[in-house]
Amino acid sequence: MRPISSSLSIGFSKHGAPESSLALQRTLLSSRRDAVTVRFRLSPVNPADINQIQGTYPILPKLQPNLLQNDSETPFAICGNEGVAEIISVGENVDTSGKDWIKVGSRVVMKSTGAGTWSQYAVMDPSNLIPMNHTGVSDLTAATIMVNPCTAYRMLRDFEDLKPGDTVIQNGANSAVGQAVIQIAKSRNLKTINIIRGTTATTPRNSTTKSATPSPPRPDLDALKSRLTALGADMVVTEEELRADRSIQQHLKSSSTIKLGLNCVGGKSAASIARWLQPGASLVTYGGMSKQPVEIPTSLLIFNDLKVKGFWMTRWNELAASKAELEVEREAMIRELCRLSAAGLLATPDCEIVDVAGDGPDSLEIVKRAVDVAMRGGSGKKQVFRFL
Amino acid sequence: MRPISSSLSIGFSKHGAPESSLALQRTLLSSRRDAVTVRFRLSPVNPADINQIQGTYPILPKLQPNLLQNDSETPFAICGNEGVAEIISVGENVDTSGKDWIKVGSRVVMKSTGAGTWSQYAVMDPSNLIPMNHTGVSDLTAATIMVNPCTAYRMLRDFEDLKPGDTVIQNGANSAVGQAVIQIAKSRNLKTINIIRGTTATTPRNSTTKSATPSPPRPDLDALKSRLTALGADMVVTEEELRADRSIQQHLKSSSTIKLGLNCVGGKSAASIARWLQPGASLVTYGGMSKQPVEIPTSLLIFNDLKVKGFWMTRWNELAASKAELEVEREAMIRELCRLSAAGLLATPDCEIVDVAGDGPDSLEIVKRAVDVAMRGGSGKKQVFRFL
Structure with a gap:
């Protein structure tokens, strides 16, 4: 398999109303020996994502030059905090000892805010990932369980x-x-x-x-x-x-x-x-x-x-990152939520899958419409991006 | 000294505006072998006292028959939660071991709410009293330190x-x-x-x-x-x-x-x-x-x-009543506040001493005026009753 070198990503160059700020760009994917590359399967739209675009959230995604754009001076930030992904390659220097889930094909979710999940792919430190290999848990459930x-x-x-x-x-x-x-x-x-x-x-x-x-x-x-x-x-x-x-x-x-x-x-x-x-x-x-x-x-x-x-x-996730006893507590939490979900005791929210097929203006319109629906909250269905 | 059998007291028979509810009555003082009798020296007016008259405070003084009144069917509640008093007699069954301050002449303040301090005298369980024999602490300071x-x-x-x-x-x-x-x-x-x-x-x-x-x-x-x-x-x-x-x-x-x-x-x-x-x-x-x-x-x-x-x-006082470590904490608090006060580092509030000389209508007018001043907060001076 040829290494993947770019990713289709939803983001923005300037904070503002999603209607005017949102953009679809191809971004550079630089694989790293000490990181894994993941492909996102499903990427939900949460209120925090919208507040990040508006610039009103206390944690904002990083604006950085997009070297794949002609106008590489204009920085670009990739949206999205929650999502389910699969590992598609593991860097040769990644320490997998005691973590047999760090392998190609493993399903993972994001440990913390700011992963940039509204994207086809991402290169990530495995310490930012949580394995989600529980049986009976659908991709949609996995995608929407962490928030x-x-x-x-x-x-x-x-x-x-x-x-x-x-x-x-x-x-x-x-x-x-x-x-x-x-x-x-x-x-x-x-x-x-x-x-x-x-x-x-x-x-x-x-x-x-x-x-x-x-x-x-x-x-x-x-x-x-x-x-x-x-x-x-x-x-x-x-x-x-x-x-x-x-x-x-x-x-x-x-x-x-x-x-x-x-x-x-x-x-x-x-x-x-x-x-x-x-x-x-x-x-x-x-x-x-x-x-x-x-x-x-x-x-x-x-x-x-x-x-x-x-x-x-x-904040809880930040705390957990520095306290071993909270990491244990997190594992127990995810195990219990997955158990409830698999047993039919914790319903996955009604979702509308929004396919993103390319970086053309039609795709951007589809993205903007989904974010608008999420903002209005009228449809009652959670908007979830799926990159094709 | 002849045992004191009655006390001049400020109180009410029905909750309502202090202007109409407040009354001055002579109340019966039944000395008890297991209690001490105190004479109040100074009795401040606090917002809680006013809310108790209005009936809006979560803890209200007890309405009980006043056997000294012709109309003893109408109950009467004595106001006042804070104050400084002196012990004027000690019941023969009071256990004074380890508490040498339980003696005639000792200055005391109230441990908890509801003592009925707007009164000449009261019969009290010594466990509801705190000795206030610190040097350099005036009666006015002692009277206003516990709230x-x-x-x-x-x-x-x-x-x-x-x-x-x-x-x-x-x-x-x-x-x-x-x-x-x-x-x-x-x-x-x-x-x-x-x-x-x-x-x-x-x-x-x-x-x-x-x-x-x-x-x-x-x-x-x-x-x-x-x-x-x-x-x-x-x-x-x-x-x-x-x-x-x-x-x-x-x-x-x-x-x-x-x-x-x-x-x-x-x-x-x-x-x-x-x-x-x-x-x-x-x-x-x-x-x-x-x-x-x-x-x-x-x-x-x-x-x-x-x-x-x-x-x-x-609430803190209630908690302290049931926790030994808080009793110790309370002693440390009073010691420290008295130290600061005696050293001139904690000023006693500006006060207006209001003398209550009898149960006539003139005296009642003086009492009502003081409570009114306290309600309006205009004078900037704390109103403090002194029974003559």
């Missing part, structure tokens, strides 16, 4: 010592992380109270403008409730029901103590979760879909000893 | 491991706790950045109505800055300066890392502190003067690992 399910798994583990029968309350329960929370909690015999919007959003998820008019009722509310219940949700209520429905409030008051709240909405929605938490509980924020700051009633902090924290999978 | 200075002391100790040279940022820096923070921090070689309102409030501190019009400029701003600086503040800025003044922002950016934020205001003021904290720092809320929920930008929680917590001295 959302891992976030859900860690939040259910790292903040409160939850015992079977304990309850977790979360907003944005229909998000990818929210659905993973429901399923992982179920597998641990934890109860979940799940809050969803009862109205449709009138602004795109990534828009910074705020809607001044109330949103219309969500047409698929009953179907959504049924779907989350089928995943294992013990209770699914809308924000409005939680605020106004006495019988729901009474049920929450009489239900077992609620030790953990998970917030991906912010604003008053965070406060409305916080109110149901038992004294000393944790409210963990991992997203901010409303674009409003997290609001916490002062009395809950002072008198209820509420602890308000945040979770970022990227 | 505000202790709150400041604990917040500077229990959340972050602060080393000399580390920086603390706080809002409401002119509050009693804020001033104690400045002085205790100074004694530990910690730097403080102190945020004050640059405008005067137009609503009483305990009002729940919000002001719709902007407040007028604070006339005493320069004097206030000088006073806090004289206490040891490294920097004193207004909310407005912090938001708009580039040179102040530049200074904060270049100053040493800020590990701890203290918030007694809430709303956007909490957010504006949170922004200056280093990653992983703690923002501790102990008050909510603005009556607005604490606002925290989502990104600080997720990307900066900000920890948002609350502090309540009452």
Whole structure:
């Protein structure tokens, strides 16, 4: 097999709106003796990818000269943080001792942020890869397991010592992380109270403008409730029901103590979760879909000893890179998530595979459309690139 | 000396506005063989006392029949949580072994909330008392040391491991706790950045109505800055300066890392502190003067690992009651605060002594006026009852 010397990559030369910033370029692939070359099989679009293009994410991909372009002065950054790949060549100086998975054909996922997964190929240090050779785990599952399910798994583990029968309350329960929370909690015999919007959003998820008019009722509310219940949700209520429905409030008051709240909405929605938490509980924020700051009633902090924290999978991964005990913990996490997935207890999100066939303008349009769909969040399907 | 059988007490029979609820009654004092009788020397008015009258505080004094009243069916609760007293008699069954301070004439302060200090006398279990026989500590200092200075002391100790040279940022820096923070921090070689309102409030501190019009400029701003600086503040800025003044922002950016934020205001003021904290720092809320929920930008929680917590001295005292190591910690705290006070390094707040001479309507008017002054916070002086 002739060594591969270039890769088709989705990226940008300047931060801005994806619509105008995104580009498709062929980039140089310099194989290294101490690295492996991988071919990406599937590369999902996550909100962080979009924020990186916009330049608003705290970690940004590196802009560097693309020597394959005529205009090599203009730097180019390759997008994409999550993905599943296979090893297609192993450098002769790579130390494979004790790591028999470092071989051609092995399926791998990315250990940390910034791998540049929106690309056909990449040359990578094997220490940045995690083997994903578990049986019964599809490529789509492998491609989408390292961000959302891992976030859900860690939040259910790292903040409160939850015992079977304990309850977790979360907003944005229909998000990818929210659905993973429901399923992982179920597998641990934890109860979940799940809050969803009862109205449709009138602004795109990534828009910074705020809607001044109330949103219309969500047409698929009953179907959504049924779907989350089928995943294992013990209770699914809308924000409005939680605020106004006495019988729901009474049920929450009489239900077992609620030790953990998970917030991906912010604003008053965070406060409305916080109110149901038992004294000393944790409210963990991992997203901010409303674009409003997290609001916490002062009395809950002072008198209820509420602890308000945040979770970022990227930081956990950085920590794990320097702590042996967390590496062990990560292996256990991936093993458990793969076990749940293979057993049908952790559903892979609905995905739309977006084929990228070349670097022509038609392909770029397809890429931009997929990113736009991901930004609007309207299709309900996760956009996943596949390079042909 | 004839045993004392009744006490003049400030209290209420029904929760409500202090103006209408407060009453002065003679209450029965039943001495007990296993308790001591104390005479209160000074009894400060704190915000918690007012909230207890209003019925909005999470711990409320007990309403019980007052057998000395003609209408003994109507229950009465004695107000007051903080105060300095002296032991005037010791029950014959009180175990004084190893506690030679349990004797007539000893000066004591209250260990926990709910002692009913707005009274001439009280019969108390000695386990609820703390000896306060340190030299060079005035009655006024002793009367006001267990709430505000202790709150400041604990917040500077229990959340972050602060080393000399580390920086603390706080809002409401002119509050009693804020001033104690400045002085205790100074004694530990910690730097403080102190945020004050640059405008005067137009609503009483305990009002729940919000002001719709902007407040007028604070006339005493320069004097206030000088006073806090004289206490040891490294920097004193207004909310407005912090938001708009580039040179102040530049200074904060270049100053040493800020590990701890203290918030007694809430709303956007909490957010504006949170922004200056280093990653992983703690923002501790102990008050909510603005009556607005604490606002925290989502990104600080997720990307900066900000920890948002609350502090309540009452909870700490409850914890300490059941943990021997915290009792030791409390003794060290009181010793240190008394040392600072005696050395002139921890100023006693400006106080106005309010004499209560009898149970007539004139006396009640004097009591109500003092509570009103405390609610409005306008005089700048702490109101302290003294029963004649």
